[in-house]
Amino acid sequence: MYKVFVGDKPIVLTTVVEKETYFKNYLLKTVNLKKVIRQLNKGQLEEARLIHKNEDKLLKKFLKKLPNVVAGGGKVYNDKGEVLFIYRNDKWDLPKGKAEKKETIEETAIREVAEETGVNGLQITKPLETTYHIFKRNGRYKIKVTYWFEMKTNFSGKLNGQEDEGITKVEWLSNSQIEAALENSYANIKILV
Secondary structure, eight states: OEEEEETTEEEEEESOOOOOSSEEEEETTTOOHHHHHHHHHTTSOSEEEEEOSOHHHHHHHHHTSSOEEEEEEEEEEOTTSOEEEEEETTEEEOOEEEOOTTOOHHHHHHHHHHHHHOOOOOEEEEEEEEEEEEEEETTEEEEEEEEEEEEEOOOOSOOOOOGGGTEEEEEEEOHHHHHHHHTTSOHHHHHHO
């Protein structure tokens, strides 16, 4: 099973057909995905489930439905165990960004975290979940596939948000601060944290 978010509403990719309650079932093969996205955006649906019989092909077949944008990002810890957050578009988020040509996804994640926050000395400690969300750019829907990595750093310098990316704050948050920030964050970020 996979979850792909449209805003904070999930499209669940699954092999299991369940009786519809707060969600609607669709066959992955024949679904009008743009119509489902519009219904989720307008609040006409709380959740959509796309069904395919072969679990191994679920994600691959879904990702062919829309253009993909590959990104890398980081959940970065400092020496105090605090996590690095950014504030963009009036929401708390983790730093991430689009992959460039000839760059490994690990290189993308480190570069993007550094660019968006001013933090350096980043070291990947392990891969985290990959997240998926649908967004609209220039009138076209796309799927952002973000590969996340847990990172650590002993950086103690000035945090510097990338203003041209709309980042208005960069902060190290403690566990209690993270709980408050997640009340104004994205569903994908809640999964990671």
